[in-house]
Amino acid sequence: xxSDSVFWKIADGRLPPPPCAATLGIEFLRVTPESGGxxxxxxxTPAFLNLAGHVQGGFLAAMLDDxxxxxxxxxxxxxxxxxxxxxxxxxxxxxxVGPLKGIGRVLLRGRQVCQLSGELLQDERLVATGxxxxxxxxxxxxxxxxxxxxxx
Numbered sequence: 771x772x773s774d775s776v777f778w779k780i781a782d783g784r785l786p787p788p789p790c791a792a793t794l795g796i797e798f799l800r801v802t803p804e805s806g807g808x809x810x811x812x813x814x815t816p817a818f819l820n821l822a823g824h825v826q827g828g829f830l831a832a833m834l835d836d837x838x839x840x841x842x843x844x845x846x847x848x849x850x851x852x853x854x855x856x857x858x859x860x861x862x863x864x865x866x867v868g869p870l871k872g873i874g875r876v877l878l879r880g881r882q883v884c885q886l887s888g889e890l891l892q893d894e895r896l897v898a899t900g901x902x903x904x905x906x907x908x909x910x911x912x913x914x915x916x917x918x919x920x921x922x
Contacts, residue, residue, distance in 0.1 A: 824866060
């Protein structure tokens with residue numbers, strides 16, 4: 771873990787979240803890199819609704835990805851990133867406009883391949899669960915998005 775990495779700069783407010791995470795209204799509630807856990811909050815807006823008036827599944831999947839991924843990224847060095855290579859989502863009940871809580875865990879961390887799990891809750895009721903596989907990679911420089919956020 772490197773407190774000067776892009777993740778920690780976002781988590782403690784030194785950098786804004788990437789646009790995709792900002793769209794989901796992400797807020798970090800608790801990060802425990804030593805145990806590979808994270809809790810985040812999202813804000814589902816009316817723009818996320820499908821024809822039935824529920825949050826569209828793609829937004830819920832993105833929330834799960836932005837829950838599980840950061841659980842791993844919080845443990846990485848400043849020159850590492852971990853793209854998701856496989857994402858599996860199960861939907862349990864409809865979600866509506868309002869806050870959702872994500873709980874993510876690193877289940878297995880190898881040198882490169884990692885297994886992650888996550889839950890998405892609304893009003894303490896399970897909305898969706900997911901598992902993911904991510905791979906740890908090295909960067910030559912800051913990520914393209916992060917580089918645009920750094921003062922010159």
